[in-house]
Amino acid sequence: MGEIVSLEALAGAVRDGTKIAVPTDYSGVAMAATAAIIAAGPKNIHLVCVPASGMQADMLIGAGVVGTVETSAVTLGESGGAPRFMEAVRDGAVRIMDATCPAVHSGIIAAEKGVPFLPIRGIIGSDLLAARPDWKVIDNPFAPGDRIVVVPAIEPDVALFHAPVADRFGNVLIGRRRELASMAYAARRTFVTVERIVDHSLFTGEKDAAAVLPALYVDRIAVAERGAYPYALWDEYPVDGAEIARYAKMARTKEGFAAYMETFRPGKARAA
Amino acid sequence: MNAPVLTREIMIHTIAVLLDGVRHVAVGASSPIPAAAAMLRRALNERQDRERVRISVLGSQEHNFFTNGGVELFDCAAQGRVDAFFLGGGQIDGQANINLVGSGEYPKSDVRWPGCFGSAFLYFVVPRVILFREEHSPRVFVDKVDFVSAPGTSEPGVYRPGGPHALLTGKALFSFDKTRRRFMLRSTHGGADAAEVRANTGFEYDLAPDVGPTPGPDAATLALLRGRVTDELAETYPHFAQELAAERKAA
Numbered sequence: 091m092g093e094i095v096s097l098e099a100l101a102g103a104v105r106d107g108t109k110i111a112v113p114t115d116y117s118g119v120a121m122a123a124t125a126a127i128i129a130a131g132p133k134n135i136h137l138v139c140v141p142a143s144g145m146q147a148d149m150l151i152g153a154g155v156v157g158t159v160e161t162s163a164v165t166l167g168e169s170g171g172a173p174r175f176m177e178a179v180r181d182g183a184v185r186i187m188d189a190t191c192p193a194v195h196s197g198i199i200a201a202e203k204g205v206p207f208l209p210i211r212g213i214i215g216s217d218l219l220a221a222r223p224d225w226k227v228i229d230n231p232f233a234p235g236d237r238i239v240v241v242p243a244i245e246p247d248v249a250l251f252h253a254p255v256a257d258r259f260g261n262v263l264i265g266r267r268r269e270l271a272s273m274a275y276a277a278r279r280t281f282v283t284v285e286r287i288v289d290h291s292l293f294t295g296e297k298d299a300a301a302v303l304p305a306l307y308v309d310r311i312a313v314a315e316r317g318a319y320p321y322a323l324w325d326e327y328p329v330d331g332a333e334i335a336r337y338a339k340m341a342r343t344k345e346g347f348a349a350y351m352e353t354f355r356p357g358k359a360r361a362a
Numbered sequence: 363m364n365a366p367v368l369t370r371e372i373m374i375h376t377i378a379v380l381l382d383g384v385r386h387v388a389v390g391a392s393s394p395i396p397a398a399a400a401m402l403r404r405a406l407n408e409r410q411d412r413e414r415v416r417i418s419v420l421g422s423q424e425h426n427f428f429t430n431g432g433v434e435l436f437d438c439a440a441q442g443r444v445d446a447f448f449l450g451g452g453q454i455d456g457q458a459n460i461n462l463v464g465s466g467e468y469p470k471s472d473v474r475w476p477g478c479f480g481s482a483f484l485y486f487v488v489p490r491v492i493l494f495r496e497e498h499s500p501r502v503f504v505d506k507v508d509f510v511s512a513p514g515t516s517e518p519g520v521y522r523p524g525g526p527h528a529l530l531t532g533k534a535l536f537s538f539d540k541t542r543r544r545f546m547l548r549s550t551h552g553g554a555d556a557a558e559v560r561a562n563t564g565f566e567y568d569l570a571p572d573v574g575p576t577p578g579p580d581a582a583t584l585a586l587l588r589g590r591v592t593d594e595l596a597e598t599y600p601h602f603a604q605e606l607a608a609e610r611k612a613a
Contacts, residue, residue: 114432115391116421141432142479163462163477167392168601176474179464186469190482190511192436199433211440212486214520215513218478221468235519268431324423331601 092260092305100281100312101126104248107157109136111198111246111277115144115167115329117267119321120252120283121356122314128153128351136160138246140198140273141191145321145337148172149354151184152347160187160244162194168331169338174347188221195269197244201276207240214239249277252318253303254326256284260305261292265324274307283314285326319356365613367578369532369552370395370606371587373496375579376535376551377448378402380492380528384445386416388435388488390479394595394602396448396494401425401591406583418444422598436480439487442523446490449481453507454493456565457543458514458526460485461507468509478511485512488524493538498531498554500564515543534559535576536567544568551576 104110104127113119124146134157139147142163150156151164152174164175178184196208209228214237219225230236251270255263262282264270274280280303292302317323320333340346377399381387389397397419404415418435419425428434438444451460452475462478464471485491495502516522529536529545533554536545545567550559556573579587588610596603 117432142477161477163479165392165476168599171474171476179474180470180472182470188463188469188477190478191480192433192440192483195433195436210483211521212483212512215510215516216478216482217463217468217510218482237520266429266431268429269433270431272431272433 092256092308093310094258094260094287095310095312097122097126097283097312097314098130100283100310101130103279103281103310104130104132104135104250106133107135108132108247109138109245110248110250111138111140111244111273112143112146113140113251113267113270113273114142115321116324117269118252118264118323119144119146119318120250120281120314121146121319121321122317123250123252123281123283123312124149125354125356128155131155133157138194138244139164140269141189141194144172145334148174148341149351151175151178152341153351156184158185158187160189160194162189162191166334166338169335173338173341188218190216190218193225193239193241194244195272197241198269198272198276200241200243201245202272205243207242209238209240211238244276246273246277247279249273249280250282252283252314252323254285254323255292256282256287256308256311257292258287258289259291260308260311262303262308262311263292263301264303265301267324271303271307274303279309280307281310281312282308283312283317285313285315285317285323287311287313314356317356365610367584368606368609368613370609371584372551372576372578373530373532374398374402374587375583376530376576377492377494378406380490380530381415381446384415384490385413386418386444387446388418388439388444389420389448391420393448393494394599395496396492397598398587398591398595401594402583402587405586405590409586419598424597425594436483439484442487444484444488446492446527447484447488448492448494449485449512450493450495451502451507451511453502453504454495454529455504455507456545456567458493458529458538458545459507459510460493460512460514461509462511463509465508471508481512484524485526486516486522486524490527491524492527493529496532498533498559498562500562503531503562504564514538515540533562546570547573549574549576
């Protein structure tokens with residue numbers, strides 16, 4: 091557990107059909123690992139965005155490695171729509187499992203708890219119910235007549251995210267990004283890229299321990315400096331909005347996307 | 363400082379008025395105008411020595427006190443601790459149904475939008491949901507949405523403490539009557555009058571007896587908006603804060 095490997099070895103463990111869970115834009119997006127996964131070229135992965143994604147999902151879809159995308163949204167934020175995602179959904183090139191944010195969290199938390207489903211308020215009357223036949227409406231067993239949606243547990247094969255620090259024992263600092271812990275609990279295996287690995291244990295006291303994901307839940311760690319770039323990494327570096335805007339513009343066409351990906355080397359190129 | 367009041371400033375002020383009385387307002391991703399309005403409400407309450415307003419801006423490090431991960435906003439709303447939230451949509455219809463998924467047949471939409479985000483949940487549990495969409499056109503305000511991301515109202519028996527409170531666009535302010543399932547035009551702005559709003563709205567609605575111009579901020583409120591609020595906004599929405607400043611200069 092908590093084995094320290096190369097970025098390529100980490101990415102190589104994402105294989106054809108792997109169900110992979112990734113966090114949202116501001117929670118530590120493993121962009122360097124995304125480039126490495128695209129280079130390895132698995133097919134038909136099932137991407138679970140917890141609960142939404144941006145450039146990472148758009149790139150994986152544009153590169154043709156995604157078979158299914160399960161998400162509440164894919165967007166480039168201030169830079170507009172996610173072009174490769176929108177085109178692939180419109181053309182039916184990927185299977186879309188539209189969700190709503192708390193339903194994705196509920197599915198992950200159900201897996202975290204080892205239960206088959208969780209109930210969730212809302213949703214009734216939305217066309218999502220027809221789009222998601224795996225979601226059911228049941229009668230509240232404790233208050234008959236109270237109808238409530240239940241969503242099945244989401245058990246990813248792999249949870250993948252980027253964090254500032256791991257220690258050499260495999261413990262990872264996640265701060266207050268508790269969804270990263272939920273993803274790790276829910277997933278069979280968790281892969282983390284980090285800015286750096288330190289020699290001292292991250293468990294130095296109660297104050298720090300609360301912000302640490304223990305090595306028990308972490309399978310592979312690779313160092314990728316500026317590994318979330320162009321997304322932000324909390325307390326480390328801000329988002330590079332101009333770079334996301336540049337991607338948004340280029341990715342409008344397949345050719346522009348291919349040209350962008352030729353030079354996409356997060357963490358190495360374009361240091362701040 | 364003496365630039366005339368911008369339409370966007372009228373909108374920010376209008377939302378701040380709609381937020382009167384809230385204790386906790388949450389703002390989603392990519393929502394600079396609602397975020398500015400929430401910050402203005404907070405500043406106004408401080409100035410008037412009234413109840414403290416808490417703001418959670420998703421994606422912000424500074425204006426976000428949640429510590430339990432991405433699910434906390436939804437849990438917080440489910441507990442009844444979020445008084446107001448904002449939703450938009452690629453399409454919004456006269457029954458306040460919203461569509462954030464795409465136009466045309468689902469799933470191979472003619473135009474695909476990002477997705478539902480938290481709408482299919484928050485619209486149900488947040489008491490004061492303000493629908494906000496700057497573009498006011500017949501392609502946005504349709505008779506019936508192509509996909510219901512979240513319904514405006516629910517049948518009896520469906521748990522629904524929350525729902526639409528008002529609709530604000532670049533041209534108009536509407537209120538919503540949950541019983542009649544209809545909007546009512548209250549006032550207009552952005553150079554539009556009631557006839558222009560009528561021409562650009564694809565659904566039927568009622569008219570308030572006294573449809574006039576949407577009131578703008580007074581001088582002191584405008585100063586707060588142009589000073590402190592714009593500075594606070596720059597942390598999460600640097601691009602938008604710069605745009606506002608440039609618009610003021612050009613005006």
